[in-house]
Amino acid sequence: MPARLSDRNALVTGSTDGIGAAIARALATEGAHVVVSGRNSARGEKVVAGIAEAGGRATFVAADLGTGAAVRELADASGPLDILVNNAAMLLNPAPTADVPEELVDGALAVNVKAAFLLTGLVAPRMAALGRGAIVNLGSINGLFGSAGSALYSMTKAAMHSMTKSWADEYGPSGVRVNAVAPGPTSTEKVAALTEHVAPILAKVPSRRASTPEEVARAVVFLASDEAANIHGAILSVDGGRSAI
Template sequence: MTQQTTQYAARQRLLDRTALVTGSTSNIGRSIAQALAAEGAHVVVSGRNAQRGEEVVADIRERGGKADFVAADLDGSPAASHDLAAAATEALGGRIDILVNNAGIYSPPVTLADTDSETFDRYYAVNVKAPYFLTQAVAPRMVADGGGAIINLGSWVARLGTPLGGLYASTKGALETLTRAWAADLGPQGVRVNAVSPGVIRPPELDPAVDFAGAMTRGTPAGDAGHPDAIGAAVVYLASDDARFVHGTVLDVDGGRAGVAVIAN
């Protein structure tokens, strides 16, 4: 099966809104930033690599969108997250309407026996503490401004056990739990909080000859890895008024991996 870019008609559902997307200099984060900008949002692209970030910004602008780059190394410290929130708010003219907590680390996948304290702490710092303190900084201002939308990035491995990657899976399980808790806390104050749970997503720049998905997608309805644009489209939906009645949900965009078995593996 040949994987192609997901195509959908932009309807300017996010016109005049602002968005911060962490880890948006490549792959899934890049597609999210591009999709939000295509729907009219002014997007802050954020990450550690300034060159790649500026390339994403240039691409968005060439398509007629609005974007700026803000460098950030989200190491899990409150200061790093709060500094990004302040810089992004300034770049966006004083408000953040949409926050996408996408930045995270996966490599190297480690087993239970191989995990040391430093690796454990680094995974939780980047994948849990960083979005926690970024949300802490952004959410009160959203409430004061009359509302907003926060979208976290989970993962299919948070609910379907695999032999490797348990540490990473546990961080994504934590973020999905925080999604529900924050929805309960912030929803009554006008801020919707939801999550997207991607399945196996193939980097677009990867050589097509490389068997990227392998057994991970065998037996699923989709039968193959997904394209990052599918995640971008899901985030646009959750950020838009189309999802005005959606709170605390985790939207699976995984080709059926976590919930459906066509062929038992």
């Protein structure tokens, strides 16, 4: 079967490990040239090397998306893009709202929301000028319903869902599709460290298990491909059915 993303250029933010790395690998497997980005150069180069060993194409661009200047540098360094995946985010430990320090609020908003907002504002108009492109945002089921102790993280992911719908209306008429994937608990190293918090959630999941990073990545590939040609503004949950109940 022909690769679905041949000759397309993609940028995946926060792709040096976990879900982001799985997305980068999946896009490359489908023929895209992938810009892997993140703060850790050693991990980023390892992802790029793995993609190359599998016959794919990728480059690494170091980026700490906590500032607008860094976002602009990443956009310039990535070159023309056909696909943008806004994945970079701080995964926050559950905590009472009153115990969350202001600097953590500022950091989460900067990385989880502001970076995606600014990067899309730089990339989407370039796509629109060419009349094509796909943007996939990584939301979360935490952005779909409330959870005690997760107000900050949930707020940032609800913002991603809201931006997805607004951008679908803003850029869709110019041929740029904007959608989101909302993962539930996913078997990454970071989530494994939150076992005490995650276990009660999994007990309510119809599938009774966490998703794998590869399962989330396949949803991103679908939304980035021509198979989703008339899908705009969708929030696709990959959560074992948790958000349905």
